[in-house]
Amino acid sequence: MTDVSVTTHVFDAAVDLFEVRDDRTEGHTHPAYANMVGPFGGITAATLLRAVERHPDVLGMPLSLTVNFAGPITDGPFDITARPVRTNRTTQHWSLELSQGGEVATTATAVFGLRRPTWSSTEPQAPAVPAPDSLEPTPLPDFIAWARNYEMRYATGVVPEEGSAEVADSTSTLWVRDVPSRPLDFASLTAMCDIFYPRAFLRLGRVLPAGTVSMTTYFHADPETVAAQSDSPVLATARAHRFEQGFFDQSARLWGRDGVLLATSHQIVYFKA
């Protein structure tokens, strides 16, 4: 692993990996990004993306990433295999597995590639919300360790208090930023795509068992556009479409402070209610 000095941001420490050799590397869960059971899904996704970014044969920038949360990750070291399955002229397809003690805990596929100038257009508009500084930060409950690494300022759909009423709309929209602040990159953007507490909590006004099963992110920005965000808050919004027989889906959009659509992200979530 690279030298984790006192000046390393906790996020970088959490996604840090040994050098990738022969399509293999190793990492370690970080207590600062612990969830109720195992690590925050967003940090696992970011770590897998980082494994591709660190691979000596990587082509270009991330275009899409699918992460499947197959089983629990235990606190401690883990192994990652990151295999460039096929490299074309402008795109490269990756298959990844994260395992512990030989058992697969997470699978993933990623597409990286080159971008070039084309006609461009963004159809939806960023939600019209107050500026970040005019909204109060609302932390998630303190026992959720990973959430302490994010400043979250909700414009709508704040975490319901115990005993809240049911609501008809599962939308949450918030400004999110790393704590301490940190320049945005693809790995931190990936983690932010999983920033939303389960939509079923909001709809039903209470905490219940829930966990992401599979998550797909499409990246719409090149490295320069991502870097231009610097440490400004990102505007993140998500909603569910259908809750049915133990699973619901969720679609999210992540916008830059300047109104640029950085990523769209989708997931299917297990829940019990």
Place this chain on the structure above:
Amino acid sequence: MTDVSVTTHVFDAAVDLFEVRDDRTEGHTHPAYANMVGPFGGITAATLLRAVERHPDVLGMPLSLTVNFAGPITDGPFDITARPVRTNRTTQHWSLELSQGGEVATTATAVFGLRRPTWSSTEPQAPAVPAPDSLEPTPLPDFIAWARNYEMRYATGVVPEEGSAEVADSTSTLWVRDVPSRPLDFASLTAMCDIFYPRAFLRLGRVLPAGTVSMTTYFHADPETVAAQSDSPVLATARAHRFEQGFFDQSARLWGRDGVLLATSHQIVYFKA
């Protein structure tokens, strides 16, 4: 392969596979589902789903499927590996590869699992459109072989004619049904999730080079709900979010005739314009 008699629907012939043994099976491209280059992406996705359905160790029903179109598929036979990477109590995670001559053309991951009764809710409403019979079928251009297997009745966003003007909204909404009609199942629903011609054609009013890079589908219905659709048309709607530097994303919803949300599906598409 199973006996393909004259009474077998062309879709079933196209997704037909040899028995799955030791996580391996073989199939063959079908000329009826040919696209401009190689097969229709929807039939490839359906074939991969079918490989899991046919696997002797399969648990439950499809919950999600991600298919990555890594390289062209040549007309002829192909090999599929379908590996149950991890089986939990209620979910099962799959890794798949489709290859030809030892080279990977398509990768996929799937989650299957059991559903059980829970609180349920569907947030969006099906688009308000005329009944299928009151809309004219509009075929895709005749040289696109696979499209001849679908009856498509557009309510909005029909394929632009040569020299059409640019439009501001990439939405297409259509009723779609197999030709000849065929009871809906998860495989045919999977294929229908890829029924939309590239959104960039609609926006720019012209045909241009485009192809799906990665596609993810979330299934929201159990086998009984899918079967209850019988051979009724499915209401399919899709729109793009951002077109940028050679890639755009697309999100789709597929509704049953009875207003039930059967699937949500997302993809990232390469384009040149």
